[in-house]
Each structure stands twice: as structure tokens, then as C-alpha cells.
Amino acid sequence: MASPATLANPTFPGQGWLISPSIHSLSSKNLSFRNGSSYLQLKVAQSPHLQLNAVKNSSISSETELGQIFDVPLLSCSEATERLRTFRSSYESKQQYLAMYSSIYGGITTDPAAMVIPMDDHMVHRGHGVFDTAAVMDGYLYELDQHLDRFIGSAAMAKIKLPFDRESIRRILIQTVSAAKCRKGSLRYWLSAGPGDFQLSPSGCHGSSLYAVVIQDDSASSHSGIKVVTSSIPIKPPQFAVMKSVNYLPNALSKMEAEEKGAYAAIWLDGDGYIAEGPNMNVAFVTKGKELVMPKFDKILRGCTARRVLVLAESLVEEGTLSGIRLGDVTVEEGKEADEMMLIGSGVFVRAVVQWDDQVIGDGNVGPVAQSLLNLILEDMKSGPDTVRVVVPY
Numbered sequence: 330m331a332s333p334a335t336l337a338n339p340t341f342p343g344q345g346w347l348i349s350p351s352i353h354s355l356s357s358k359n360l361s362f363r364n365g366s367s368y369l370q371l372k373v374a375q376s377p378h379l380q381l382n383a384v385k386n387s388s389i390s391s392e393t394e395l396g397q398i399f400d401v402p403l404l405s406c407s408e409a410t411e412r413l414r415t416f417r418s419s420y421e422s423k424q425q426y427l428a429m430y431s432s433i434y435g436g437i438t439t440d441p442a443a444m445v446i447p448m449d450d451h452m453v454h455r456g457h458g459v460f461d462t463a464a465v466m467d468g469y470l471y472e473l474d475q476h477l478d479r480f481i482g483s484a485a486m487a488k489i490k491l492p493f494d495r496e497s498i499r500r501i502l503i504q505t506v507s508a509a510k511c512r513k514g515s516l517r518y519w520l521s522a523g524p525g526d527f528q529l530s531p532s533g534c535h536g537s538s539l540y541a542v543v544i545q546d547d548s549a550s551s552h553s554g555i556k557v558v559t560s561s562i563p564i565k566p567p568q569f570a571v572m573k574s575v576n577y578l579p580n581a582l583s584k585m586e587a588e589e590k591g592a593y594a595a596i597w598l599d600g601d602g603y604i605a606e607g608p609n610m611n612v613a614f615v616t617k618g619k620e621l622v623m624p625k626f627d628k629i630l631r632g633c634t635a636r637r638v639l640v641l642a643e644s645l646v647e648e649g650t651l652s653g654i655r656l657g658d659v660t661v662e663e664g665k666e667a668d669e670m671m672l673i674g675s676g677v678f679v680r681a682v683v684q685w686d687d688q689v690i691g692d693g694n695v696g697p698v699a700q701s702l703l704n705l706i707l708e709d710m711k712s713g714p715d716t717v718r719v720v721v722p723y
Contacts, residue, residue, distance in 0.1 A: 410442050410443065411442075413442045413445075414440075414441070414442035417441055417442060423546060423547045423548045424544050424545070424546050424547075424548075425544070425545045425546075425547070426441045426444055426542055426543070426544060427439065427509035427510070427511050427514070427543045427544070427545055428505050428506070428508045428509035428511075428542070428543045429443070429444040429505070429540065429541065429542045429543075430501055430502075430504075430505040430518075430539070430540065430541040430542075431446065431538070431539075431540050432492055432493075432538050432539040432540070433446070433447065433524070433538055437504065437505055437508045439508060439509065444542065446521075446524075446538070446540060447524035449524045449525060449526055449527055450521050450522075450523060450524040450538060451521060451522035451523060451524070451525070451531050451534060452519065452521030452522065452538075452575055454527055455522070455529065455531075456574070456575050456576045457487065457489070457521065457522040457531060458487070458489070458519050458520060458521035458522065458574065458575040459480065459483035459484050459486075459487050459489065459519070459520050459572065459573055459574050459575065460480070460517060460518060460519040460520070460573060460574075460575055461476045461477070461479055461480035461483070461517075461518060461573055462476060462515055462516065462517045462518070462675055463476045463477075463502075463515065463516045463675075464514075464515050464516075464675055464710065465506055465511050465512065465513055465514045465515060465516060465543070465721070466513060466710040466711060467512060467513065467710075467711055468512045468720065468721050468723065469710075469718040469719060469720055469721065470502075470503065470506060470516060470718070470719040470721060471709075471710045471713075471717060471718060472633050472634070472637065472717050473499070473502065473503075473516075473719045474499075474716075474719070475633045475636075475637075475717070476633050477495065477498065477499060477502075479573060479631065479633060480518070480520065480573070481495060483572045483573045483574065484520050486568075486571075486572045487522075487572060487574055489520055489521070489522055489537050490536075490537055491520070491537065492520075492536060492537045492538065492539050493539070498539065501539070501541065502516060502518060502541055503719065503721055503722070505541045505543055506543050506721045507721050507722055507723055508543075509543035509545075510723060511543050511545055512723075513545070514543060514544050514545040514546060515543075515544050515546065515675075516541060516542075516543055516544075517541070517542050517544060518539070518540065518541035518542075519539070519540045519541070519575065520537055520538070520539055521537060521538045521540070521575075522534050522537060522538075523535055523536050523537045523538045524538065552680070552681075552695070552700075552703060553681075553695070554681045554682065554683030554684075554693075554694060554695045555592070555593035555594070555672075555680055555681070555682055555683065556591065556592045556593060556682070556683065556684040556685075557587065557592050557593060557594050557595065557596050557607070557670075557672075557682050557684070557685050557686075558586070558587055558590050558592045558595050558596070558685070558686055559595065559596055559598065559661070559685070559686055560583045560586060560587075560595035560596060560597050560598075560608075561586060561595075562579050562582045562583040562586060562595070562597075563579065564579070564597040564598065564599060564600075564605055565579055567627070567628040567629075570605075570606075570628060570629050570630060571626070571627075571628070571629065571630060571631065572630075573630060577609075580608040580609055581608075583595040583597065583607075583608040584608045584609075587608075593672075593680075594607045594608055594610070594672060595607070595608060596612060596685065597629075598661065599624075599628050599629075600628075601658075602660070602661070603624065603658045603659060603660060604624050604659045604660070604661060604664050605624060605628060605629050606624065606629040606630065606632075607672050607674075609674055609676060610632070610672040610673055610674030610676065610677055610680075611623060611624070611629070611630075611632040611634075611635035611672070611673045611674060612624065612664075612670065612671070612672055612673070612682075613635070613638070613670070613671050613673055614659060614663070614664055614667040614669065614670050614671075615651070615667055615668045615669035615670075615696060615698045615699075616663075616667055616668065617666075617667070617668055618652055619650070619651055619652040619668075619698075620651065620652050620653045620654070620655055621639075621642050621645075621651050621653070621654045621655070621698065622655050622656075622657060622659055622667075623635065623639065623655075623656055623673075624656070624657075624658070624659055625656050625657060625658065626656070632673060632674055632675075633675065634673055634674050634675050634678065634706070635673045635674070637706065637709065637717065638673050638679065638702055638705075638706060639654060639656075641702065641705040641706060641709060642654055642702060642705075644705070645698065645701060645702075650697070650698065650701065651698065664685065665685050665686075665688040665690070667690065667691070668690075668691045668696060669681065669690065669691055669696035669697075669698050669699055670682040670685065670690045670691075671696075671698075671699040671702070673702075678703055678706050678707065679699055679702045679703040679706055680699075680703075681695040681696060681699035681700070683695065
């Protein structure tokens with residue numbers, strides 16, 4: 330029987346293996362060792378040495394009894410792709426991925442199973458990447474150039490060099506939507522530091538990578554009023570908040586916090602306590618004096634949809650519905666006492682907020698300004714000027 334000293338420091342490939350808590354004595358003939366979700370099984374021989382019971386490529390699920398070991402198959406590229414295709418077909422999703430461009434491929438694919446990126450891409454394991462999006466409406470890309478300008482600005486702040494010039498990127502994005510044959514949906518695109526290694530610095534990367542995906546979303550749209558809460562998740566510092574990077578963990582946690590409280594979104598406050606933004610949308614208010622007020626963009630993301638709403642809102646000033654439009658600091662007290670509150674972004678367009686924490690906003694109904702601004706943005710998407718609508722040649 331192996332001695333306790335021998336068992337204390339077993340020698341076998343790998344590090345971080347912990348002896349299973351189910352082992353109660355050293356008289357066990359088979360010992361299981363854990364490293365995360367993987368297991369090794371050791372056989373105690375009638376000698377002072379431990380023998381590794383050959384359980385090559387084995388793993389166990391969290392729902393499986395301890396000690397049960399399954400063989401993990403070694404897959405070819407085609408087998409792995411087919412399994413990914415089967416996996417995708419095994420669940421229902423309201424989003425369909427119609428086409429993807431990858432500069433790694435150097436082309437476009439319409440097969441969702443092929444819409445993958447390298448694991449050693451620094452956008453994956455270091456979050457070194459930026460992204461942006463544009464809506465597809467009736468065969469037109471809405472505000473493509475405005476989003477593309479912000480995309481390039483974000484890339485500069487993230488110190489990621491463009492793999493192509495701006496016009497080439499623009500053509501690639503339009504061609505990807507064309508290949509998708511999508512007439513209503515969204516185009517989302519990313520620029521990463523690129524693949525190359527798992528180091529912290531991108532100095533070993535082979536160059537930046539561009540990816541784009543065309544998404545058709547079959548979710549039923551709703552324009553009813555929503556509830557928001559104040560986020561307890563710290564807001565990103567201005568240097569990162571003004572950049573549309575893939576570092577969205579704070580945003581995701583903020584959204585999750587809202588959902589846990591039965592709300593749609595959580596509202597961030599800046600370092601001085603002023604109202605900042607939502608997890609992926611801007612926020613605006615209509616004061617009792619009928620002024621449209623939006624927080625300044627110096628510490629938050631400069632929303633393309635929000636900026637377009639500010640332009641379209643000028644017509645409401647001309648007709649007397651609004652008394653004016655202003656960018657400035659807004660306190661929580663001012664926001665909660667406003668006649669109207671709304672979220673503005675490419676994912677929600679304009680969505681009225683009828684309750685913030687325990688405070689009812691206005692009369693608790695969707696306000697006339699929020700409804701008017703929503704109608705204006707939807708009409709702009711369908712028949713706006715060439716400066717905001719880019720035709721897609723199918």
C-alpha cells in the first residue's frame with residue numbers, strides 16, 4: 330500500500346489537480362482527481378508508487394456522478410463543424426445569423442456553423458476589440474456612415490490599426506448585407522487586435538481582424554412603457570465609456586441587475602452623481618417646462634441614434650411641442666420629477682420610461698414627446714435623406 334507521504338505529492342502531467350473530496354481513506358484502490366470539470370483516475374497498486382490509470386481525453390459534466398468518466402472524442406475539422414451545426418439546430422433563437430464576413434477567411438459565409446473566430450484572437454481572451462452596428466430597414470442601411478465614423482474613432486482609441494481603408498470597410502459591410510439578402514435586421518461588425526497568441530500585448534498578433542454579421546431578429550417589437558432602476562454596478566471611467574469596445578461586462582451585469590429587479594434596464598450615474606446612460610442606450614427627459622434634456626456626451630458613449638433624435642426633435646420645437654433642446658448635467662431628482670423619460674438607442678429606438686425605482690414618471694403613461702420622437706425616427710429610417718440611408722444592392 331502506498332504511504333501517506335507518497336500520496337501527498339503525486340507525480341503526473343498537469344497542475345492544479347485536487348484530490349476528490351469523496352476520498353475518505355488511503356485504502357481506496359481508485360482515486361479520482363479533479364481540475365475544474367476534468368478528472369483523472371488513479372489506481373493504488375500494491376507498491377509504494379501510484380499508477381496513472383489511462384483515462385486519456387476524459388471529462389465529466391457537473392451533473393454526472395463523481396467517478397464516472399466518459400471518453401472525449403478527437404474530432405476532425407469537418408466533424409467539429411457538423412457538431413456545431415447540430416448544436417445550433419438543437420435550440421430555438423429569435424435571432425438568425427444570415428451572413429458573416431471574416432478577414433481571416435477573406436470572404437463571406439452564409440453557413441452559421443462557419444461563423445467562428447480564432448480562439449487566440451485578442452478580442453476573445455483579452456477584450457481588445459471594438460464594435461458598432463447599423464440597422465437594416467427596407468433594404469437600406471440606416472446611419473451606416475455615422476456608425477462607421479464612430480467605429481473608426483473607437484479603433485483609434487483602442488490602438489487598433491485598420492486592416493483596410495474606410496471605403497473598403499464600407500464596401501465589405503454593404504456586400505455582407507447583400508449576401509445575406511436581409512431587408513430588415515441589423516449589421517454588427519467588430520475590429521480586433523487579431524489572432525496570434527495568448528499574451529497580454531498584441532505585439533505577437535498577425536494584424537488586426539475585421540468581422541461582420543448580419544442578424545435577422547424575429548422578436549416582437551413593443552413600444553409600451555418600461556421600468557428602470559438605478560444601477561449599483563460601477564460605470565466605466567470616461568476613457569472607456571466614450572469608446573464602443575467589446576468590454577461589456579459592466580453593461581451585462583447592469584442589465585442583469587435590472588432584470589433581477591423586474592426592470593428593463595439600469596441607469597448609470599457618473600462620478601459626480603449626475604445621470605449618465607443606460608447599459609446600451611442613452612437617456613433623455615422632458616422637463617415640466619417642455620424642454621428636451623439629454624446628458625452631455627463627454628463621459629458617456631456618443632449615441633448615433635441619440636444624436637439623430639436631437640436633430641429630428643427640432644421639428645417639435647418648431648411646432649411648439651417642445652420649448653427647446655439642451656445637453657447638460659441632469660440630477661437624479663430632476664430626472665425623476667420630469668414629465669417624460671425615455672431610452673434612446675439603435676436597439677430600442679425611443680422607449681418611454683414610466684417608472685424609475687419607486688418613482689412614477691409623469692402620469693405613468695407613454696408621453697406624447699416620446700411617442701412623437703419614436704414616430705420621427707421610424708419614418709426617418711424608411712424615408713430619410715441619403716445622408717442617413719444607404720441602399721443595399723441585392
